[in-house]
Amino acid sequence: MARSLSQGTMIVLDVGRNVNTKEENEKSFFERAKGCTGRIIERKILSDGKDLVGVILLGSKTTNNNMAKQYDGAFKHIEVLSEMQTPTWKMIRNLPDKPSETRGDWFDSLIVAADYYKNIISGVKFASKKIILMTNFKRKTSFDPDNLEEVLNGFKEEGYEVFVVGPDIYSKENDSEDTALARQFVEATDGATSTLDSIMKHELLFHRKKIVNASPWNVDLSIGPNIKIPVSTFIKLRDEPVVKTWKKAVKDPVTSTASTFEAVEKRKEYINPENQSTVKIQDKIQGYHYGQTIIPFTDLDKTMLYQPGEKCLSVYGFTHADNISWQNLTGDGLSYVFARKGDKNAQKAIRCLVECLHELNLVGIVRKVHNNNNAPKMFALMPVIDTNNYVCLSMIALSYKEEIKQMSFPATNLKKYSCTPEQVNAFKDLINAMDLTQAYDDTYDDKEAFPIAECISPAAQYVLDCIAFRALNPGKPLPKPREEVMSLFQVPPLLEENARKPIEKIKSLFTLNKVEVKKRKNKNVVLDIDQIQAPLGDFQPDTTDIPNMPKVQLPINENEVDNIHKISTINPVEDFKVLQGKNKPLSELAPGMIKAIESLIYNNIDGNYTKALDAMKHLRSEFLKSDPKDYNDWMRKFKSDLAKCDNNQVLCLIMEKQVSFILKEENSASTYEDELSHEDSQLYENDTIPNSAELTISTDVQNMFDD
Known part of the structure; x- marks a missing residue:
């Protein structure tokens, strides 16, 4: 059975003596034509299409074509270099490195290419049959013009398209009998012509994507429990990788060739780390890391997972277009939603919906499940009205709250x-x-x-x-x-x-002044006593022979105490006590202490949280003597922030050191009886009820749907 292909391309490359002369840019016609041929084959390979490509050499040393076998002495110096096939890199490598010393007839090469389509390649149905002729027409053809009409009619009947690449055959400078004959082929077969420079600069300069027919995603657009509109969605834009699929091959180190039929044998085994024994796959239990703990996930747990249901496109509600800004949009592309092809009622309903959304400046919010049991996503449906072409809805994904990062910028209207x-x-x-x-x-x-x-x-x-x-x-x-x-x-x-x-x-x-960023000086530099060199003549006692030299606590300078005005991260507990001795209330000292604690934890590098935990313990003991509400409120927010940052180490240390909430049994003013029962749990619910969107819909819109 014949298979349908997009197109077939037969390239006729002139490699005769007539294309060996140097031309502009110090390159011969052969060199430029060979580069153009390689570029065409390269484009066919990288487009990953189903096109078939063949190469015929005009003016080659040998003669190898079907027409020469049938007619002795004719169609000489024409060789079918590459059979028509899916293009490969080998076809480019097989192109000759230099032209020959013989010449061929370019008209005969067109007949050989047409005969190849008709008699050699069989069982293939082409959508188009292209013949690309690359020659400079310096070798005159011996064709009899009396038979031209018969040949042109044969090309038309078979559907061949002749493309001439070389000199401009329509310019007066290149006007000759051969160029006039080539023009007739181009015009009769609805082909085209171009120069080598033009085709390399415009058609073959960049790689182009293969044009494919879009495949629709058919679904019913549900509005409420009773309205279902058959629609089809098409991808308009999508971020895709440059190369979608890679064909793996193994390189032979001896021959340096790649083979797609050989492969490296791989074997996966599951090892028990305790006794280094092999575990069978049926005895394996899937698990997930939660911090440093592995939590098993059995088949019984899978039944408790959230089920999104079957594929759907359900409207949750409508909101004003101003509520949807570009910060709310996400996803990897844009889709267009059309009414199902051939369904007139669906086309009328979609057109009415689009016009209503456009008139009221509204946007639809829909829930999409692409296939059964796929993760659901939220999308925005926006009206698209093109007066010349179509009326449809554009669909783009919406971000969830966790995906949006709020960033504050200073005011500029100063x-x-x-x-x-x-x-x-x-x-x-x-x-x-x-x-x-x-x-x-x-x-x-x-x-x-x-x-x-x-x-x-x-x-x-x-x-x-x-x-x-x-x-x-x-x-x-x-x-x-x-x-x-x-x-x-x-x-x-x-x-x-x-x-x-x-x-x-x-x-x-505008006068621009260069702003010099001052480097922050670190006042807490740790000095190595061995690196401090005393001047000559100074007395340095030898302490190497003293076994247990006692440490001396130096008294604090009174001037340093007077200079303490806020709680620092160097010694927060001592600063707190000094400021407390200056009769400052706890309500004034607590914010500074909290700021120092958070700085010690969030900006920690070495992983040692001792100083921060001591400060928390001291602050907790001070709040035990008064109203603990402020401390408990801060602790609730602080632990929530640590959970969002996945800082499980600090959370565990807080529980270990018992510096968490102040319970009611410790202070009667506290509202916490048991810490475990009052921990804030993060509950993520999947709301699948479309009516929940009514909170954001104006009453006018609701009344319209009620009517």
Whole structure:
């Protein structure tokens, strides 16, 4: 049975003596045509399509084609170098390194390529049959023009498309009988023509993604318990890896060749670390790390997991579009939701829903389960109205609360940040001068730079270039990015020229002063007594012979005590006592002590929390004598913050040192009877009731659905 393919491509490469002369850029036509052929095959390989590619050499030393076997003495010096097949790197390696000393007839090569499609390759149904001819037409054809009409009709009937790559066959400079004949082939078969420089700079300069038909995800859009609209979602944009699948191969160290039929044998075993014995897979129990503890997870525990249910797309409610900002959006792409194809009632319902959302400036909040028992996700449904093409809904994922990071920035509407009208106009001129929609002059095809959905990723281009280079040069180091890739990082020359004057004006209007960041001096430097060298003549007692030399506690200088105004992290307990001796109340000292404790824990490097725990113990003992409410409230918040940071070590030390909550049995003013029963538990519930979204829906919208 014939299999359907996208297209077949037969490349006819002229390697005769007529393409050996040096041309512009000190490269011959053969060298440039060979590079173009390799680039075409490379693009076919990296696109990972189902196209078939073949190569025919025109002007080769040998003759190897079906037409030459049928007609003796004709179709000479034409060789089928590579049979039509899925393109491989070997096809590029097999291209000749230099041209031959013979010449071939380019018209005969077209007949050989057409015969290959018709008689050689069978059992394959092509969507298109392309023949790419690369020659400079310096060798005149011996074809009889009287039979031209018959040949052209045969090409039309078989559906061949002839593409001519070489000199400009429509220019007056290259006008000849051969170029006129080539023009007739191009026009009769709806083909195309291009020069080598043009096709390398425009068509083959960058790698392009393979165009595939989008596959829909069919589901019912549920609104409430009774409304279900059959819809189909299509992926509009998605962040995808450059190479999706890799084919693994084993390299033979002797022959340095890779084989896809051989593999390295791998074996997985489970070892009991206690007795180093092998455990059978049926005796294995899955577990998870919780801190330093391994918690087993049996099949019985799986039955208690949250079940998201079958695949669905359920509307939880509607909210104002202003409530959905870009900070709330997440996910790896954007999808469009259309009514199911062929369902007129669904098309009317989706159009009505889109128009209502657009008129009321609302956004739908939906819950999506892609497949049965997959994790549910929340999405925003936004109306899309294209007057020329379609009416649909765009769907993008929403972030959960834990995924949003709140960042506070200082206010900028201050007097010192205010700008003069002249400064504002200077920036407006700069913005107008750097308008990307007017980035190029009339010498370019398009005036816009970096258009949306057409901008090429430099990283992806470099990765694909490296893959192609490594396939053709396995032993050489990877090259640097080529100039065409690096040009993607450059500002368009016209924009750079237009922005020169506005930038100079802005420099003259704004005076920028360099801010020197002062380095913080560490006052608590630990000095090594061995590194301190005393001046000559100073007396240094020898203490090496004294066995148990007693430590002397030096008295505290009264001036140092008077200079203590706040609790520091050097000696928080002593600072607390000094300030308490100055008749400062506990309500005033507690915030400073708490700040010092938190700093000692959050900024800890060596993992020693002794000083922080001693400070907590002292603070707890002071609160035992008064109202413990402030201490318990801080302890609740402090332990919650430690749990969010996964700081289990400090939490365990707090329980060990008994510096947690002040219980009622210790102080009658406390509300904590038992610490374990009053610990704040983090309960994560999965709300699957669509009616819970009514809290955020205005009453006008609810009344509309009630009606």
